[in-house]
Amino acid sequence: MPPLKTIYLTIIFILIIPYPITTGDQSYISILITQKGLTFTKDLLISKAISSLTPTPIPEIVKTVKIPLIGKVHVVLKDISINGVQVGSSDVVPSVGGVVIVGNGVSCELEVKWHYSYGTWVGPVSVSDSGTASIKVDGMEISVTLDMVNKEGSMNLSIVECNCHINDISIDLDGGASWLYQGIVDAFEDEIVLAVEKAITKKLKAGISHLESILQTLPKQIPVDDTASLNVTFVNNPYMSDTSLGVEINGLFVENKTHAHSYHNGLQPPVSCSESSKMIGIALDEAVFKSASALYYNAKFMHWIVDKIPQQSILNTAGWRFIVPQLYKKYPNADMNLDITLSDPPDMQISWQKIGAIVYADLIIDVLEGDDTIPVACISLVIAGTGSVELVGKNLKSHMNLDDFTMSLKWSKIGTLHMFLIQPVMWTIIETVFLPYVNARLGVGFPLPIIRGFMLQNAEIIPSDSRITVCSDVAYEEYVDSSRSLVSTS
Numbered sequence: 001m002p003p004l005k006t007i008y009l010t011i012i013f014i015l016i017i018p019y020p021i022t023t024g025d026q027s028y029i030s031i032l033i034t035q036k037g038l039t040f041t042k043d044l045l046i047s048k049a050i051s052s053l054t055p056t057p058i059p060e061i062v063k064t065v066k067i068p069l070i071g072k073v074h075v076v077l078k079d080i081s082i083n084g085v086q087v088g089s090s091d092v093v094p095s096v097g098g099v100v101i102v103g104n105g106v107s108c109e110l111e112v113k114w115h116y117s118y119g120t121w122v123g124p125v126s127v128s129d130s131g132t133a134s135i136k137v138d139g140m141e142i143s144v145t146l147d148m149v150n151k152e153g154s155m156n157l158s159i160v161e162c163n164c165h166i167n168d169i170s171i172d173l174d175g176g177a178s179w180l181y182q183g184i185v186d187a188f189e190d191e192i193v194l195a196v197e198k199a200i201t202k203k204l205k206a207g208i209s210h211l212e213s214i215l216q217t218l219p220k221q222i223p224v225d226d227t228a229s230l231n232v233t234f235v236n237n238p239y240m241s242d243t244s245l246g247v248e249i250n251g252l253f254v255e256n257k258t259h260a261h262s263y264h265n266g267l268q269p270p271v272s273c274s275e276s277s278k279m280i281g282i283a284l285d286e287a288v289f290k291s292a293s294a295l296y297y298n299a300k301f302m303h304w305i306v307d308k309i310p311q312q313s314i315l316n317t318a319g320w321r322f323i324v325p326q327l328y329k330k331y332p333n334a335d336m337n338l339d340i341t342l343s344d345p346p347d348m349q350i351s352w353q354k355i356g357a358i359v360y361a362d363l364i365i366d367v368l369e370g371d372d373t374i375p376v377a378c379i380s381l382v383i384a385g386t387g388s389v390e391l392v393g394k395n396l397k398s399h400m401n402l403d404d405f406t407m408s409l410k411w412s413k414i415g416t417l418h419m420f421l422i423q424p425v426m427w428t429i430i431e432t433v434f435l436p437y438v439n440a441r442l443g444v445g446f447p448l449p450i451i452r453g454f455m456l457q458n459a460e461i462i463p464s465d466s467r468i469t470v471c472s473d474v475a476y477e478e479y480v481d482s483s484r485s486l487v488s489t490s
């Protein structure tokens with residue numbers, strides 16, 4: 001189907017984001033996550049990480065420490081858990097080696113139960129005590145470096161590095177003897193630091209492997225309707241620059257069983273969004289729309305019979321009495337229908353100025369006599385329109401307006417037809433029958449490849465030379481964790 005687009009005549013400062021010239025597989029939809037989008041993602045990941053870190057249980061620590069004047073004391077710290085994690089500042093830095101997410105000034109609190117016992121030199125009496133302590137961890141630095149690689153069309157996320165470093169802890173005992181405080185600080189400080197670093201690193205790794213499993217379950221096709229799906233297989237490796245991360249997907253329409261057609265795109269221009277710094281840019285190549293058009297054309301979707309129209313008099317030979325007298329003479333007052341077939345896949349061209357669509361159709365005029373349908377003439381139409389595209393939810397919907405059409409007589413069993421006489425009738429048919437039919441289909445649209453849970457906000461659609469770019473902010477709705485069906489279809 002030939003989709004199309006509204007031209008936003010905003011003054012656009014094109015922000016050229018460096019993008020690699022594709023050398024590997026062809027990609028027809030590319031998605032660029034800008035620094036703003038990466039920051040949004042990072043904040044989301046950090047808030048997820050914080051909620052997964054609290055509480056984090058830490059194994060108990062047991063030690064015998066030597067305390068002056070008292071001797072050997074057996075000390076146990078148990079029921080340790082991390083609470084109240086806070087992140088001072090954070091940053092996300094994409095680079096060729098992977099995306100680095102850094103959290104600085106991270107602090108948290110540990111609730112601890114302590115218990116000690118020791119024997120006295122006076123006799124077989126043992127002394128013991130227990131209580132609680134709170135430990136404050138400050139100035140923790142956490143950094144995670146992630147790499148993304150395309151593995152057979154899926155994104156494989158892996159951890160290059162995951163570090164957690166604690167600068168300082170302070171211990172606050174609730175009760176207990178005064179010597180105990182110093183004893184715990186001296187003997188346990190390093191172990192507590194190590195235990196916390198280890199526990200946090202482990203949790204983060206688990207979180208990332210969960211994220212990885214979500215990426216693995218992303219579908220490779222998103223159904224559009226009964227006939228077609230959008231091939232959202234990742235192609236090539238993601239591209240990372242200092243300020244952005246780009247991924248490419250195949251992006252063509254495929255019939256849910258047959259082979260793909262081959263399309264060619266030239267050198268990919270960069271994904272360009274307006275200066276208004278949106279979070280992501282999704283660039284759709286003209287080939288995406290052409291693949292849709294070819295697919296529906298081949299699926300024989302583009303044939304229909306018209307037997308009801310707003311101006312019903314057109315569907316009776318009496319209505320043609322003065323423009324095609326021989327028709328009325330041969331079949332007086334007979335009902336008619338129109339048999340419309342697209343004769344070629346609709347063609348479309350996207351440019352800075354407009355989205356142009358050309359539809360080639362054959363219109364056969366049928367006369368109905370009793371049970372017989374008698375084709376009497378066939379007119380070839382070339383209909384030129386201008387398209388507009390809008391985003392409704394995640395669906396890119398389009399609409400076509402008629403610019404002009406030309407027609408010619410393909411064959412006739414009723415002699416020559418005067419095209420200039422027929423033209424107004426054709427205009428009416430195109431405006432009242434043809435376009436509403438086409439627009440009903442275009443209006444269904446197709447879903448942009450957005451991971452479920454994320455919504456597009458303040459989207460802007462920018463046509464450029466042979467592609468349409470959707471520049472948008474993204475919002476997150478809580479349900480990304482339901483690991484099934486991550487790409488929504490509406």
Ligand SMILES: *[C@@H]1O[C@H](CO)[C@@H](O)[C@H](O)[C@H]1NC(C)=O
Binds near residue numbers: 156216
């Ligand atoms: C992803 O990459 C990691 C490390 O390179 C590898 O161990 C793992 O098997 C890969 N996963 C898949 C699904 O290919």
Ligand SMILES: *[C@@H]1O[C@H](CO)[C@@H](O)[C@H](O)[C@H]1NC(C)=O
Binds near residue numbers: 225226227257
């Ligand atoms: C194509 O999709 C439709 C609707 O989902 C389904 O009825 C049909 O069986 C599918 N065809 C194939 C070959 O998967």
Ligand SMILES: *[C@@H]1O[C@H](CO)[C@@H](O)[C@H](O)[C@H]1NC(C)=O
Binds near residue numbers: 250
């Ligand atoms: C989908 O795209 C991938 C990557 O370009 C390609 O290998 C695969 O054959 C495509 N699938 C279909 C059904 O065309």
